Amino acid sequence: MRKLDAKTRSLIIRLLVEGNSIRATSRIADVSKNTVNKLLIDAGAACAKYHDEHVRNVKASVVQCDEIWSFTYAKQKNVAGAKAAPDHAGDTWTWTALDSDSKLIVSYMVGGRDSEYAIAFMDDLRDRLANRVQLTTDGHKAYLEAIEGAFGGDVDYAQLIKIYGGETGTKGHEKKYSPAECTGIKKRTVEGSPDKALISTSHVERQNLTMRMHMRRFTRLTNSFSKKVENHMHAVALHFMYYNFVKVHQTLKVTSAMEVGLTDRLWDIADLVAIVDANEPAPKKRGPYKKRRLEISK
Numbered sequence: 089m090r091k092l093d094a095k096t097r098s099l100i101i102r103l104l105v106e107g108n109s110i111r112a113t114s115r116i117a118d119v120s121k122n123t124v125n126k127l128l129i130d131a132g133a134a135c136a137k138y139h140d141e142h143v144r145n146v147k148a149s150v151v152q153c154d155e156i157w158s159f160t161y162a163k164q165k166n167v168a169g170a171k172a173a174p175d176h177a178g179d180t181w182t183w184t185a186l187d188s189d190s191k192l193i194v195s196y197m198v199g200g201r202d203s204e205y206a207i208a209f210m211d212d213l214r215d216r217l218a219n220r221v222q223l224t225t226d227g228h229k230a231y232l233e234a235i236e237g238a239f240g241g242d243v244d245y246a247q248l249i250k251i252y253g254g255e256t257g258t259k260g261h262e263k264k265y266s267p268a269e270c271t272g273i274k275k276r277t278v279e280g281s282p283d284k285a286l287i288s289t290s291h292v293e294r295q296n297l298t299m300r301m302h303m304r305r306f307t308r309l310t311n312s313f314s315k316k317v318e319n320h321m322h323a324v325a326l327h328f329m330y331y332n333f334v335k336v337h338q339t340l341k342v343t344s345a346m347e348v349g350l351t352d353r354l355w356d357i358a359d360l361v362a363i364v365d366a367n368e369p370a371p372k373k374r375g376p377y378k379k380r381r382l383e384i385s386k
């Protein structure tokens with residue numbers, strides 16, 4: 089099967105991680121939409137595997153967690169009436185755990201927002217950390233049981249609960265395309281002795297904006313949303329690999345992976361292509377050629 093050259097593969101991946109849609113990428117790179125989608129699937133699988141194997145034993149001090157909303161195929165309220173809606177259509181949440189100092193995404197997960205996903209997410213985060221940390225989340229109740237089960241008493245955990253208000257007369261104090269105004273916050277200690285000055289979710293919430301800017305399928309009010317949850321997961325895996333190992337953060341002057349010691353050099357897009365190539369199965373040997381016997385009818 090014909091394989092794209094490394095330069096074209098690098099271009100496609102760069103376009104995807106910089107916020108272009110599948111169709112826009114296919115037009116710019118002058119390849120088919122199926123070609124772009126196939127490379128996204130291969131890259132996402134390779135990046136997810138690399139993250140799982142190498143982003144471990146992370147030495148962090150302050151970790152912030154959050155969930156960001158998106159949807160697959162159709163918004164949740166429209167799934168029932170949607171034509172041929174696939175499994176997992178509707179609300180799709182991406183859980184993230186960010187090291188506040190290095191900005192490294194230590195753990196991430198795509199799925200629902202219930203306690204089952206919270207437990208799996210916190211178990212994964214615990215397995216990637218090398219030491220006791222101060223952990224901050226929002227007021228989502230699913231975190232309480234999940235963090236207790238994953239860390240026990242070996243964590244300094246606090247919740248930052250935002251208080252919202254808005255203009256009088258607006259339904260639920262919310263405007264149509266923007267969240268309600270935050271009128272105050274409440275810091276609540278749950279476990280251990282967290283430093284109140286470090287109880288914050290500002291860094292991980294800023295990272296949510298980075299996700300929306302670098303992944304077209306997270307952009308609101310467009311038709312670039314994910315049609316399959318599997319492709320959504322591949323896009324998230326590719327983004328976080330780029331974010332951790334390739335993107336140089338202005339405040340750090342290096343990548344997050346370099347800051348925590350996961351690598352000693354600056355990566356580029358060619359390194360991501362190399363990971364994709366390394367993850368591809370070895371070509372199978374072709375069997376002996378057998379001639380077909382043609383019977384001539386009399």
